[in-house]
Structure formats: structure tokens, C-alpha cells
Amino acid sequence: MIDSHGTSGTVPTGGETCDGFREDLARFVDGELHGEDCRRFEQHLESCTECQREVGIFQVLKGELQAMGMKQPEMPGGSVWDDVNRKVARPTGWIFTIIGFIMYLSYAVYTFITSDGNLFEKLTIGLLVVGFVVLLATVAWERIVDYRTDPYKGVEK
């Protein structure tokens, strides 16, 4: 009558998977997880190295964002990566594109004016270029207005 139980394994006590805590994790790092949700998540965190690791990564990222003088992420359920993309990568891309375009245009205009060629030819090409630039500018402007009025565009709610 000796019982021969094996060692009790490392089965998670809550029975909930990490996927159920993805949103909580982001909110926890932002300090926006309160009450029962917070307690539940902390309990899970104690027994889950995977989530501990992610909280660590999120906290480092968050610290870097703050060090850059940025606002804290405030998207419920959004990841820090979305935030980095939205606040840093995209505006930077726009700025570089616009600066590069203006520089290229200046160069093109300069070589165009100083080149040989009759006035009619220059006028025709000039009109084409101006028309194209105006079209491009209006499209770009629409994008900028869009981007301003709906900062959560492209982010799943």
C-alpha cells in the first residue's frame, strides 16, 4: 500500500494561457491595470517567465520613449511597437521624403533653367512638372489631414 505518486509537475495553477493576458500586459506596463484585473495578472506573472520577460522589454521601451520626451503610450490594448511606429517612424519617413523631394526638385529646376533648349520646350515641360507636383502635393496633404484627424487609423480597435 505504498503509493507511488510521481513528482507533481509544473502545471500552471490558473489554467489561463498567456494569450488571454496580452491586453492586460500592455495596460499593466502603462500603469492602467487596476483592481481585479491587476491582481489576476500579477498572479499569472509570478508563475510565468514568458510574461515577466515581456513586461521587462515593454518597460525598457517605455523608458526609452519617455527619455525621448514623448508622451506615454495611451492606447488601450495597443502594443508599444504600434506606438513607436506611429510617433517616430512614420513622421520621420514623411520628413525625409519631403526634404529629399524638395532637394531633388531644386536640383532639377536648377539644371533645367541653366540648360539649353527653346522657350516653348521649357514651358511645356515646366507645366507638366508643376501639374504633377500640385497633384502630388494635394494627395500628400490629404494624407496628412487624414493622419491628424484619425491617429488610430490602421490600428485595430
Ligand SMILES: [Zn+2]
Ligand atoms: Zn504568461
